[in-house]
Each structure stands twice: as structure tokens, then as C-alpha cells.
Amino acid sequence: MTRLLPPSEDALSDEQRRVFEMIASGPRGKVRGPLAIWLHRPELAQAAQALGAYCRYGSLLESRLSELAILTMATLWKSEFEWWAHKPIALKAGLSPDIVDALQHGAQPEFGDAEERIVHGVVVELTEQRQLSDTTYKEAQEILGADRLVDLIGVCGYYTLISMTINAFEVPLPDGEAAELTSTRK
Numbered sequence: 001m002t003r004l005l006p007p008s009e010d011a012l013s014d015e016q017r018r019v020f021e022m023i024a025s026g027p028r029g030k031v032r033g034p035l036a037i038w039l040h041r042p043e044l045a046q047a048a049q050a051l052g053a054y055c056r057y058g059s060l061l062e063s064r065l066s067e068l069a070i071l072t073m074a075t076l077w078k079s080e081f082e083w084w085a086h087k088p089i090a091l092k093a094g095l096s097p098d099i100v101d102a103l104q105h106g107a108q109p110e111f112g113d114a115e116e117r118i119v120h121g122v123v124v125e126l127t128e129q130r131q132l133s134d135t136t137y138k139e140a141q142e143i144l145g146a147d148r149l150v151d152l153i154g155v156c157g158y159y160t161l162i163s164m165t166i167n168a169f170e171v172p173l174p175d176g177e178a179a180e181l182t183s184t185r186k
Helices: 014-024 033-038 042-058 063-077 080-092 097-104 114-129 134-168
Strands: none
Touching: 014 042, 033 042, 033 080, 033 134, 042 134, 063 080, 063 097, 063 114, 063 134, 080 097, 080 134, 114 134
């Protein structure tokens, strides 16, 4: 059951309306999920959507790697809405269906690509251990380079905020959509 509904579109304040229209007219095309919840605090919605726009559309990480990081975050947080929103984007970006399936079922994916392996490794280690070992950090620096590693950590931070919002307020899936993580997670 949803704990907090988004503000009603027909009852938005002027500031909420301005932020709503800014988000809806951008590359996302609509306001839903955590962005809709953040409209309760339009200043937060505006700041968070700007960070999210950078993480999704301005990062140096290739879309396939960014989406791998996002899906990994979704599985670690058991964030159904985020999984639902990004699974088709990840597949379209070229992430292997086998990797997506392994993530969905809580299994360790098999990576043939060093960049995918280190992205997944960084996200898991940073989320579970709250830090990176010297070995993982050095390998990430060598494989991704400093700039893409900084962007990866930014993606992790932003999607932690997204996942926390989804889970804290129990943001539901759209009508007719079924949970894929909690129902299949080992």
C-alpha cells in the first residue's frame, strides 16, 4: 500500500507546477515514481531531477554500463519501481538478457566484459560494504578511468536516493504491472 501519494496534478502550487512542467518537458517526458513524490517538496524535486538528468543523460558512462549500475542498485535495494522502469532501458542499451536475468534472480551474473564486471563489482561492494577496497578501487581506476569512476559513484548515490524514496513511501508499480524482484528473489 502506498504511504504517500504524489500531489494531485490539478492541485499543484505554482512552484510545484513549474517543476512538474520542467520535468515533463525534459527527456523523461513524464513525472512518475519518486519524482512525483518529491513534488511535495518542489525544491528537492528540482535539485534531484537535475542530478538524475546528469546521471542518465550527461554521464561519461555508456548507457549499457549506467543501466547495469541502476539495475544492480534496484536489486540490492529490492526497488521494484526502479527495476520496472529501467529493465527495458537496459536491454535496449545492449545489456545482455542473461545478465538482466541473473540480477533479477539474485544470482551473480557472468561477465565477459571487464567494464561490466567492474561496474557491477563497484556497485555491490560500495553498497554492501559502504566503501571500496584498495584492490577494487585500483581496478576500477584502471578499467574505467577517474572521470567515469566519479560518474559511476554519482549514479550510485542518485539511485540510492531513488531507491530509498521508492521503498520508504512504497511507490507502487503502474497498474497491471507485476513485481519481478521480490517475487523471484532467492
